[in-house]
Amino acid sequence: MDLLTELTILVLAAFVGFEVISKVPNTLHTPLMSATNAIHGIVLLGGLLLIGEVDGFLNKLLLVIAIAFGTINIVGGFLVTDRMLEMFKRRD
């Protein structure tokens, strides 16, 4: 993909982010922060893409660490968010 196409996607994604997020009430700010935090765990994909393409112990070691970090970010992030949101219920 050429750079301009990527920049187009980048800018549009930013506007979607602004639009979708600006409506979240204060009550949900912590779970929101935690959920978006989990989404940037997508960096895991960077590790997956590279690890088949590198040689050498150091490169592989660094990428295994990166993959572990990304996994912690994703599974931990979604799990804690779920735990927080489980508690938001209306008492009838």
Added chain:
Amino acid sequence: MYTASFLQDPDFIRALYIVAFAFFIYGLHELNHPRTARRGNRIAAVGMAIAVAATLLIEEVGNYGLIAVGVAIGTAVGVPAARSVKMTAMPQMVALFNGVGGGAVALISFVEYRRTLELGLGNPELDQLIPILFAAIIGSVSFWGSNIAFGKLQEILPGRPIQLPGQQFINAGLLAVAIGCSIAIAAGTESQGLFIVILVAAALLGNMFVLPIGGADMPVVISLLNAFTGLSAAAAGIALDNVALIVAGMLVGASGSILTQQMADAMNRSIANIFAGGFGGVSVAPGAGADGEQKPVRSTDAADVAIQLAYASKVVVAPGYGMAVAQAQHTVRELADELEKRGIRVDYAIHPVAGRMPGHMNVLLAEADVPYDHLKEMDEINPEFPQTDVALVIGANDVTNPAARENEGSPIYGMPILDVDKANQVIVLKRSMNTGFAGIDNPLFYNDNTALLFGDAKESVAAVLAEVKEL
């Protein structure tokens, strides 16, 4: 093999990414309302699973053994941590999860740079090199900054601002080193050494940039670092030509920026002002009203508080970090239940930055099964204080400080506060006469209609509850 080639078709993988984006965006949309928020989070998680599965299909992806090792380690660390963390320690946990994300970005950029050098191709093209350098700097800042935020919230490091002389110059210098080395690489220098200097300078910057920030400002910091990690992930996406990274990273970059801005607005301060450091700095100049003289405070006991509560018709609870530390939220709920049985209306006044994260109090009270329609935001509850019989301040300090309204000399002047002092009676549950995180004296404590109940918040509330039951 037809199926394999179909699954590995780049267009198929990009189509799966599009499905994943729809899940992310719809999931975030569902996070708008408490009723659908949990489902929204799960939808976003499904989107993530799709994005990861699609990536594993890509033909160039290999070394599945090592991938499995990394994922296994990450799961073994992440799942138990997420399961066992207490609700009160959530802010630290989010800071840590954010930090490892930033760390992953920094590591990936470094390896990508090494890889192109090792291929003997020289530096990557500028349209890849610049995002790599950007991702490395921001990722490293985010990793170290988040670790410091964690340390402060976990009280491994002191929560008070730590300032060095010439802090701003040191930070500017570190940033200049990181950018200078980046320019040198972009200008054609092929050097891993310079890249490491960039990572180290950014790491020091991350430390230096969070250390001078007081505990009360941590929510803003974590939010900003969250946005940073998102932006760095998007940059890594441009470097690696991966559209999933670009979109998901940028969604987080945008949302994190908005949240940061909203939180700064709630404190009536600019983001620049917060990061210049020194909120709650030690050298707080006493303003006109607080001239250092010893003023008397009125202390009270549990039996007295119980009587005031039991004969009120409207009670507003203003919780703060002290409630979180004492884990008092369940006892507070029991007390509220007992009062409601007597027909007393109990609401909760939630300041946007009470606690250590936005919504921190909401999460704690929700944990204690407080219905969320009893949680009132600041603008909604403030007009109600004059009709409130008793305002019960539990471990909140700076967010109730009337100096923010009245004393122009106060460092928190202008910050919107909960007007608890306008209630008929104010009862402040407090551990001791120490000042809050911001280190600023609170004139509320010396008002004629204020009484202080000293002690651990949970024990105090339990004692009041026992007395109310006796009545």
